Amino acid sequence: MHHKKIDIMKMASYIILALGLVFVLLPMVYMLVSAFKDNELTFTYPPELFPSIDELTLNNFRYIFDNTKFWTYLGNTILVASMTVLISIVISTTLGYVFARLYIPGKKYIFGFLLSIMMIPGLALIVPQFELAVRFNLYNSIWGVILFYAAWVTPFSTFLIKGYIEDNVPRELEDSIKVDGGSVFVIYRHIILPLTSPVVASISILNFLFPFEELGWATAILKSDKYRTLPVAITMFFQSHARTDWGYVFAMTTLAMIPVLLIYVLLQRYFVSGLSSGAIKE
Structure with a gap:
């Protein structure tokens, strides 16, 4: 039974x-x-x-390749994705190490404030962010999406890296470096970065995919055709001829999926191992 x-x-x-x-x-x-x-x-x-x-x-x-700047849009998206990953990983690994290991007065409150940012949708702050972009001459600039994307993904990346360090990086390794006179920068370079590579790889994949799917901010900030990313370029076919050309929309979307799938397939084992590592405490 x-x-x-x-x-x-x-x-x-x-x-x-x-x-x-x-x-x-x-x-x-x-x-x-x-x-x-x-x-x-x-x-x-x-x-x-x-x-x-x-x-x-x-x-x-054929229409996509002959009548649009597809390769420009793809190059812009890959550039934005790569720079977003690079900037966010440098910042989040540093913050993750600081929150996990170093003593800072009020560290828990600062970390709690960082996590609270994750609760706010990015588009809910689009007006103040737009004003900030205009003030720093980031409007209609590729850096206007790179820097804001990096800021959006950094809190969650920091959260994952902090937890991974606490659960998977032995303090004894750091103590041995300190005994030999190593500084926090040596520990960060030779201990934290190598041992957190699985979770860093997982976060990098997630952050790399983000510019391929985000539309609201990119539409608001990018107006020149030479700076457009793929999500913005796809919207050109909506009501372009008093109707939505779904065939062109689906064709460009299919092409946009190819680099995303390649990245995921090639780095799948890092993605799975990085997210599963530290999930169970011993």
Whole structure:
């Protein structure tokens, strides 16, 4: 009786997981199929999830490459993503080490204030951030998205790195460096950075993906075509000809997914190990 109950629970969990998988994958499958259909056919009703081979075409992709600055948008997005990762990792690893190991009066309150920033949606502060960007001449500048993206992702990155250091980096290693006369900078360079590489890799992947999906701030701050990122470029097809060209939208979105998938596939083992490390305390 007990084994039958376990089997029923396991089967129910598999069914729920299967339904969740279908729910997640169905929009992506529809997007991929629509990207390879003629732009006019995307308006057919009812929509076809599996069209015939004769209806598949590369016209949408040809239009993207011939009539848009796709490579410029992709280069801008990769530049923004790379700089966001670099800046946020330098700051968050430093802050994580400080909050985890060093004595600072009122450290808990400062860390609590840092965590409270995570509770505020970035777009809720778009007006003061916009005024700040204008004052520092960051409006319509690629640095206007890089610096603000780095500021947005730093609190969560610091939170993860602090917890990882406390749970996985032995204090004995730091004490041995101190006995030999090493400073906090030596400890940071030779102990903290190497040992936190799994969680740093995980955070880097998450932060790298962020500019590929963020739209609100990039739309507000980037007005020149030469600075646009892929999310902003995709919105050009909304109501561009008194209608939304969904074929072009899906085609550019599909192209934008390629570098994201490559990054995740190549660094998947670091992503999983970094997030799972420290999840269970000994």
